[in-house]
Amino acid sequence: MKKQHLSLIALAAAAAIPGQAAAKAGDVQFKIFATYVAPDGKISDVKLDRIGLPAGTQTKADDNVTPTVAIEYYVADHISLETIAGVTQHDVNGRGALSGATLVSNAKIVPATLTLKYHFGKEGDIQPYVGAGPSYFIFIDEKPGATTRSLGATRQKMGDKFGAALQAGVDIPVNDKGLALSFDAKRYFLRPTATWYAGTTEVLKTRHRLDPWVISAGFAFRF
Template sequence: MNKSLLSVALVSLALAAPLAHAHEAGDIILRAGAITVNPKDDSSSVKVDQGPLAGANLGGKATLNSDTQLGLNFAYMITNNWGIELLAATPFEHDVKLKGTALGAANGKLGSLKHLPPTLSVVYYPLDAKSAFQPYVGAGINYTWIYDEHVSSQAQANGFSNFKASNSWGMAFQVGADYMITDNIMLNAQLRYIDIDTRATVENDAVAPGTRARVNVDVDPFIYMVGLGYKF
């Protein structure tokens, strides 16, 4: 008898509980979580482009390490299946290292830089709005603003100065999924690939007055984010 009453009670609660509906036209979605930028590290060789040694190829390559920050997504649903989304984050910071160059003093940590990667995307949700699980794909445009470049103390001791890196425009692609816990709160996971290319330059008057070296870096990172979202 008690089991029957419990069964009836559970069924009644299930019927009374509201269904966790996913995204519908007009919804505003805010997502926040840990976001990691993992650069691919594909660069040209280091070349001297200014000064008496201009044209010299020093070989080697440049690398950037990964970094994790607070990621934010702001999305607006245009229809039940289509939305627009802006990716933002707190500034990422990367160490820039040179390795394998003919100038041994250049190898090691060249310096560090920070960047912000605002990305505007169009996103498609293929499932019905009533589904609590909402996978999605998206594509858009990224602008990577690189700033606060610093030469490391090691590089300064070897005569390096005036480290600069150019900003970048590129395409961005993503896949992700939301899972609605309630009508308003969701779990989120997403993976992005962003086309980021930069040209870095650094000067060294200790080698010869007016000497500047450059390297082109295809950063092209994979970006991972997991977190929570809230639908308004």
């Protein structure tokens, strides 16, 4: 369903005919969002296993809703650079042979992202956009879950990781003063590594397909 929503937004953007610039070079737009973060978290590779994971072990990161802000600078008519700020928190839970187990607890993520966006539409009209750019996921204060602690892990670390993001959305003007409703969808692609330790010794290392969907709704203010 989420993939379909993103595709529909992108098709609407592609169908729009550019007219008078929706914003001019040098404009700044500030957005305040409520954001739904839905990561995958599946294990793509077990690189080290000294605690004896049961055969068929798989994982899934839980979803979260968090506030985020975005700051956007128009480098030209229709073209902008956007960065986002926010922190989201997730547990990683077992599936398959470890269904219901908690493997990572309270991992906080800062998804540093910069996208180059192209905006469609005329001044005062609905303005779809598409974008893409790099991301760098910073993991903070993660801990081993109850299950991995019971297997001997005393510490856990998610490796910070570069990735990429695709983006599509739409700004819907509310008035002629720069206020708009904004809806945004991003899909990230990254493969971080999770490591568990017993003291200072690595006892488990896995690579994960994180690949979150990040769906946002809120208000935009253009200056």
